[in-house]
Amino acid sequence: MPLLEVRGVHKVYPGVRALAGVDLTVEAGEVHALLGENGAGKSTLMKAVAGAVTPNAGDLLLDGEPVPFGSPQTSRDRGIGIVYQELSLVPALSIAENVLLGRLPRTRFGLVDWKAVRTSVAPHLERVGLDVDPRRSVRDFGMAERQLVEIAKAVSSNVRVLLLDEPTSALSDRESRRLFGVIHDLTGSGVAVVYVSHRLPEVVAIADRITVLRDGEHVETVPAEGVSEQQLARMMVGRAVDGPTSARAAGTAGSGADVVLRATGLARRPRLAPVDLELRAGEIVGIFGLVGAGRTRLARTLFGLEPATEGSLEVFGAPVTLRSPADAIAAGIGYVGEDRAAGLIHRMSVGANITLASLSRTRRGPLMDFARERDLAEHYVDQLGIRVPTIDALVETLSGGNQQKVLLARWLCSQARILILDDPVRGVDVGAKEEVYRLVTQLSAEGVAVLLLTSEIKEARTYADRVLVMADGAITAALPADASEDQIMTAAGGVHG
Numbered sequence: 001m002p003l004l005e006v007r008g009v010h011k012v013y014p015g016v017r018a019l020a021g022v023d024l025t026v027e028a029g030e031v032h033a034l035l036g037e038n039g040a041g042k043s044t045l046m047k048a049v050a051g052a053v054t055p056n057a058g059d060l061l062l063d064g065e066p067v068p069f070g071s072p073q074t075s076r077d078r079g080i081g082i083v084y085q086e087l088s089l090v091p092a093l094s095i096a097e098n099v100l101l102g103r104l105p106r107t108r109f110g111l112v113d114w115k116a117v118r119t120s121v122a123p124h125l126e127r128v129g130l131d132v133d134p135r136r137s138v139r140d141f142g143m144a145e146r147q148l149v150e151i152a153k154a155v156s157s158n159v160r161v162l163l164l165d166e167p168t169s170a171l172s173d174r175e176s177r178r179l180f181g182v183i184h185d186l187t188g189s190g191v192a193v194v195y196v197s198h199r200l201p202e203v204v205a206i207a208d209r210i211t212v213l214r215d216g217e218h219v220e221t222v223p224a225e226g227v228s229e230q231q232l233a234r235m236m237v238g239r240a241v242d243g244p245t246s247a248r249a250a251g252t253a254g255s256g257a258d259v260v261l262r263a264t265g266l267a268r269r270p271r272l273a274p275v276d277l278e279l280r281a282g283e284i285v286g287i288f289g290l291v292g293a294g295r296t297r298l299a300r301t302l303f304g305l306e307p308a309t310e311g312s313l314e315v316f317g318a319p320v321t322l323r324s325p326a327d328a329i330a331a332g333i334g335y336v337g338e339d340r341a342a343g344l345i346h347r348m349s350v351g352a353n354i355t356l357a358s359l360s361r362t363r364r365g366p367l368m369d370f371a372r373e374r375d376l377a378e379h380y381v382d383q384l385g386i387r388v389p390t391i392d393a394l395v396e397t398l399s400g401g402n403q404q405k406v407l408l409a410r411w412l413c414s415q416a417r418i419l420i421l422d423d424p425v426r427g428v429d430v431g432a433k434e435e436v437y438r439l440v441t442q443l444s445a446e447g448v449a450v451l452l453l454t455s456e457i458k459e460a461r462t463y464a465d466r467v468l469v470m471a472d473g474a475i476t477a478a479l480p481a482d483a484s485e486d487q488i489m490t491a492a493g494g495v496h497g
Helices: 043-052 072-077 095-099 113-127 142-153 173-188 200-206 229-235 293-303 327-328 350-354 372-386 400-413 430-445 457-463 485-492
Strands: 006-013 016-026 031-035 057-062 079-081 161-165 192-196 210-212 217-223 259-268 274-282 282-288 310-315 318-320 333-336 418-422 447-453 466-471 474-480
Touching: 006 043, 016 031, 016 043, 016 057, 016 192, 031 043, 031 200, 031 229, 043 057, 043 072, 043 161, 043 192, 057 350, 072 079, 079 142, 079 282, 095 113, 095 142, 142 161, 142 173, 173 192, 173 200, 200 229, 210 229, 210 259, 217 229, 259 293, 259 447, 274 293, 274 310, 274 447, 274 474, 282 293, 282 430, 282 457, 293 333, 293 418, 293 447, 327 333, 333 400, 350 372, 372 400, 400 430, 418 430, 430 447, 430 457, 447 457, 457 485, 466 485, 474 485
Parallel strands: 016 217, 031 192, 031 210, 079 161, 161 192, 282 447, 282 466, 333 418, 418 447
Antiparallel strands: 006 016, 006 057, 210 217, 259 274, 259 310, 310 318, 466 474
């Protein structure tokens, strides 16, 4: 008898069929990977098992006993834990409070026993290899550390089934290997793991079995042993997928074009040391660095989210001081951050999210021109191939890949000529990744300057014209895109070139 069994699960949202009679069985001690394009139904299925979504039909069984849908507390009590792709931590609380949320030890007077809290949380943090002070606020940490806190929170209870939705999307290779060790320990003790990821090599390496969904339907379940990444990609999208085949001709795009952004000694200490960089029209400059290298801090500084404390910045040849994102938008800069959820207004429509940075284009005098707003939004939905039943649909109902396209559409609509993209394909499937990078390459051909921040060497070498490498908040090397992986990784380790 399987430990977890899902039978005939259906879920329909207005205008969207998310799941169409999906079946899934997971054995104790098994890593069962769940694959599919964005919008295939993976996250909806995971949320249904975790009690966060109530299906229209179907059954859920644990050890052959039915578990009711629609109750996260019941699912947790029965031993089902989940780590969502969009993290559910409370930034204002400490790491310890987040890990033990709702289960904080109390004194006999009913007060929180902080000594017991630190003692209780220590083994869970150690288990995921997170060596930090548990009293520090979650807001002090980046996405990678927050992901590990979320995983520690999930394993801190007596889990029997652990659902992991894109758990390595913000982790470095070293941190991912540490997570795989945690998963190995859990499955060794009989825990079943359902693992969602778009990184096909890691799926093939860690999974025992793989189930593929497409358009809300079960396509196939196969043993991981012997299956190729190409076969899985074909099952996911229903066609052959062309991966990146060759790097852009190093140093050609943008050469001779005007410098549109120049930073001189730009810094926000202590995490961003003085940085010098130039970006030319039509150029894609890759910024590569491992987790904690300072890539995101640089991006946020260039967009005015964390104003620089030192140095100077020129945009289109004119000196600017960016004290806020409004200043950056006015200067012609767009920004897609590493945390997709933070960039979108989830309870607003797709159309409103697209035109959010272009209000000057959607006003007629002091009033909003809603017909103009609708025309603009529909134009960019068509141009970027955003899959949505109507532009009035809430953006939260879209898949991750389509949400990312909405963010790109926002900056196209704003007519930004400089785009800062921080891990723009984090957590999106192979098909959507291909489309996003096709759009980015097309934009650069039209003269848009792109600063592409990534933790994936292959992406930097394939799509950038040249690569700047960061470590410890500083640029340690400026390399051509055809530089070897060894050269890039050596510089990423802090060795200046």
